[in-house]
Amino acid sequence: MLRWIRQQLGVDPPHQSDTRTVYVANRFPQNGHYIPQRFADNRIISSKYTVWNFVPKNLFEQFRRIANFYFLIIFLVQLMIDTPTSPITSGLPLFFVITVTAIKQGYEDWLRHKADNEVNGAPVFVVRSGSLVQTKSKNIRVGDIVRVAKDETFPVDLVLLSSDRADGTCHITTASLDGETNLKTHFSVPETSVCQSVSQLEALQAVVECQQPDADLYRFVGRITVIQHGEEIVRPLGPENLLLRGARLKNTKEIFGVAVYTGMESKMALNYKCKSQKRSAVEKSMNTFLIIYLVILLFEAILSTILKYAWQAEEKWNEPFYNQKTEQERNSSPILKFISDFLAFLVLYNFIIPISLYVTVEMQKFLGSFFIGWDLDLYHEESDQKAQVNTSDLNEELGQVEYVFTDKTGTLTENEMHFRECSIKGTKYREVNGKLLPEGMTDDSPDGSVAHLIGDEVLFLKAVSLCHTVQISYDQPDLPLGASDPFSHVNGFSSNHMEYYASSPDEKALVEATKRIGVAFTGSSGDTMEIKTFGKFEKYKLLHLLEFDANRRRMSVILQTPSGGTVLFTKGAESAILPFATSGEIEKTRLHVDEFALKGLRTLVVACRHFSPEEYMDVDKRLTAARTALQQREEKLQEAFDFIERDLQLLGATAVEDKLQDKVQETIEALRLAGIKVWVLTGDKHETAVSVSLSCGHFHRTMNILELLQQRSDNECAEQLRRLARRIKEDHVIQHGLVVDGASLSLALREHEKLFMEVCKNCSAVLCCRMAPLQKAKVVRLLKTSPEKPITLAIGDGANDVSMIQEAHVGIGIMGKEGRQAVRNSDYAIARFKFLAKLLLVHGHFYYIRIATLVQYFFYKNVCFITPQFLYQFFCLFSQQTLYDSVYLTLYNICFTSLPILVYSLFEQLVHPHALQSKPCLYRDISKNSLLSFRTFLYWTVLGFCHAFIFFFGSYILMGEDTTLMGNGQMFGNWTFGTLVFTVMVITVTLKLALETHFWTWMNHFVTWGSIAFYFIFSLFYGGIIWPFLHTQDMYFVFVQLLSSGSAWFAIIIIVITCLSPDVFKKVLYRHLQPTSTQNSQQSLSAPPAQALSCMESLCCYQQGQSGCSRLASLLDQMTGHCKAGASNCHASSRCNRSWSDTETFYSNDRSILTLSPIEGTRC
């Protein structure tokens, strides 16, 4: 009873078994004790909040941030004790920050709600009580039979029951799930595939048993029990029977399926995982600085408190006759007084912690990241893909990368395969004009080659054309246009409107090649595969398909030949097949494979095995048993596969060329010049990898190549490592390259990590071949956790790169042919490897400079802000008198100084982007987080203190002489003093940023001068009115009185100049004495007159001869940022000029052989 209640309340999870039982159409058995399982409904909830819990939940989330929590505490302290400032002064900024963040998060959540509602409310057809009923998607329950029509997406995870085809198959694409655009065939079990109408389905009695929901898209284990004529028929169910939510039905009119996983339990929903939060180095230093400032704050508060009591020890200062204490004050306990004084000082100085820092950083990152997606240079026209930002938290990390780990296939190469050569029975062949020519023969017999093909060759070609999972699509219009190889039309492969679709580009290339040569795969229907061998059709029955997996590194098919025999064709990596081959030209083939690999070709080895009927019976039994197993199916399958794929007869090897991507060499060279070490991690063979490495410039011919290969034992490995370390020291070669293979690497990592790291660090290029996906991640982690803690970047395109992408500080996905897995798990995604150069060298550089200055400046301006307040305590008996009015205290960070830095941090360009891209060495200037180093931090902080001293003591000496500053002899009071300091401060702090700004767009002008103007206008307004709701009218006309004094104006000017001139002086000296390369390139940029856009031009870029009216129009154009024709000619032309002069300047004095062409100036 108790248990039942608890179950109902959801305290106890209801009966968790390993499997779930789904009764098709929810026809539960009438007899027997049956416990209904409870399943989630089909509602997708991606939103975080509801209307009701938004406020508390969001507040809770926000106050978990230390900075927000700190300000909350300050606010509460202000509410509780008598403090110098009203709670509003810290409450309002906090409220502002919280509100801005809440609005942003609320908006995002609202979008999610909208998307959810759309999905949940989509109409679907469900078979209920004998008829087809339209309902909303969210109403689908587990067990419902759902009908899905052509080109619709599946609303739930379905087990396919039947389709309009007789064989019960259907085609789907899973592009939205994993990005694989090829068609996949899914099957239904024969017993249900006959139920093609509603009435037949009504009569169907079946039970599906399957595993509990699981996030793995490619794993599904279950079985279906169909009751036919009182007889139970059990059939295994696998991933090929499951239609995933989110996938789309293709080439099939309609299907029926039974819902097994609904709503949040569907595989798609389970894959909505929160990515682990990566934090950038900048954020870490920011937190360190915050702690330092917290220490300064505490120090100042404690010092003030102690000094206060030291001062008050003397009776005359404790209670002068004019400022008597109340009874209550006299009687309260000294300890309490001490604590409350301390808290009051804490409140007084709390603004030293910049409250708006986080919100500004967040806005900067959010808004700034748009520029990556907008960049035309990162846009790939052929595939219509632009760069994609998945997280904006890491923008600045792009400027800090020290190690790049790159995948080879699909990242450095196009992943676009072309069959080149093959080796059959120990003879090498080349493909020339659709004909296979043995080595040494020339193509002199244009028509004869076909006849020359002998048995072995044909068998080899047949094996290649049959052993694959390629699909054929005939009806063009239904396919997602250009989803697959866009060049296939051009190359003329698709005669008869027939096109191959394959998940592996190698397979596609091979099948296409055999078709050209004469053995064409013409299609498969059901379990029959048909090939056309030199005009003759042959039908093979597909008995079993032994799928490819990364561990086995091979795949096989078992076929029944037209003559009735049973044969297994297998193809895979040479290391996965040669050891199991027992006959054929093993040694010669191995030699050929190595030769192919040396040319940088991708090799596959093909083998076959003939089964006798008895053998096949055994094989069939094992496979079926393994496939229907509910427990440990994978292990059992592995065992079965290993049993089957042996005693192979080697047929030959294929060599497929994977073209290098455009400008890979230049990009790698640029990265190297930028001080970034590039490691290539690949699953390919050692020889292939080395040759690709050489051809893409990763390895140079001049490089001393060290090898750590095929190490079998620990000792050997250590010995080899020591040898290598010695060689690095002894060989007088500038650059070393290291080649490691997976097996040796795992040995080296296990025991000799330090030694290995030592060797690696001295190598300018490292190539790891034969790497398993997890090993890739391991290498990244090893580097990441090494003592220097370098910033790592991983770039890859396939699912096998995901672990490495997630492990590295910055993960970059290439939007390639191998699906979207990498893109979805990456932080940034780009279409081509060559874009990496711009992403790092330009965007990374900019973002880093922007955010680093932003952070430093924030601390600086708050030191400037609070230190005078601290100094003033010495002149008011440590009574916590504020120097500035509360409104100024509140608005300083929110209004007066917030916008210039935000605009700066969005638009600053220290150097022209072309310079950054063509001079990669500039990247070194910002490496190792140099702008946030402790030295720079100290510079800014000390500068802040100095400026604060100058503001304060400048004003102090001016006022301290006791003389009037006004022409009418009247005197100023304390608020005028504070306002003078504040005015000087706002101007200085704004101008300091102006000094840092190198790129003045109209927006910079607007916010910089606008901020100062706003301060003046606001102060005039604020001081010009008696505010009825304010407690005191301290500031009434104070500002006007201040400005009416000539001396005050002179003082403001002199103090501002005093603060800034040493800074300018320092900058000039450093520029000339120790110029950084960045500064050099700034200088050389300014040389050509074409670029010298004057200040006026930047405010209003117009052509000569334009009338005032069109000037206005062009100004408006710029405001909207549009580069329309006509008015913006000047942009284009000046752009053009610039890029050309850039080239001249840079190529002449840069040692690099870069040909990174400047961006076309004519685009506009």
Add this chain to the structure above:
Amino acid sequence: MKEEGNLENRPSNTAFTQQRLPAWQPMLSAGVVIPGFLVIGLAFIGIGVGLLITSRSIQVLELDYTGTETNSPCNKCTTLPIQNNCVCKLNFTIDTLFKGPVFFYYSLTNYFQSQRKYGASLDYNQLSGDLTYFKSPASDCDPYRYANGKPIVPCGSLANSMFNDTFKLYQIVNGKENLVPFDGKGIAWWTDYNIKYRNPDYSPLENAFNDTEKPVFWSKPAYKLDTSDSSNNGFVNQDFLVWMRRAALPNFRKLYRRITEGDYKDGLPVGNYSLEISYNYPVKSFDGTKKATFSNVSWMGGQNEFLGIAYLAIGSMCVVMSVVMLIVYAKFRFPEDD
């Protein structure tokens, strides 16, 4: 291959999205900064000289009347317990014409008007003439909120501690004392006098103060501060307003009177003078001093050497810096030339 029109994802090609808004790219290179510094430096030196000359032309006469030294005429007032009507006279001579208009200030040192509790100890609503706050002053005014069970108006420490020494200046001509007329108007800010502080709308003013108590240190209630001039009485009494504008620093000067009338409107002529002080305000307890100051003003206010010196110093610093930069520039030139 895709058609040109089919490129849906193509980012728009605008100056904004491509981060190439037209921009002014200034550079702090020697070529720009050296002339700039030189110009600024020279300009500042010029301004500094001007300011210094202006400041030097201002005459200031400062008389300490604290009476700590035994030979001081006001010494008697300090040794006695605080009492009313202790009057002392300070004699002094003016050698050259003290150009008018002459401003007369009193100064206090070591006096912290800037203390927080002290400064906050007032009720602004009272001072703007709101009668409801006459009955119940703000709690900030403690411990000068109620006296003898009645509310204090104006309440609070600040008002309570109002400076109450009074001064009279005589020119001694042939042994006869000629009273130099003081002008008590225009010593407080115009806005304080006309807008910020208001007497209750009551006539006679005295009735508004029924059932209230004068500040405990005061000798007379607020409505009797200046009985001769109703527009200078109560909360708008200019001496009161001057006191209520708190000084920022512990040594401060407050404007007491102007000499703008009669024979003395062009200044104080050469001669002997006698300053009669009715000594009421105690400063001994906190080691303070009291001073009386005569000064005339220029457009930039009173004598203030700081600005002139600062301009000269920063101006020469700029010049020196530009010279240093010039040397560096000449020696190193553009670094990328080599």
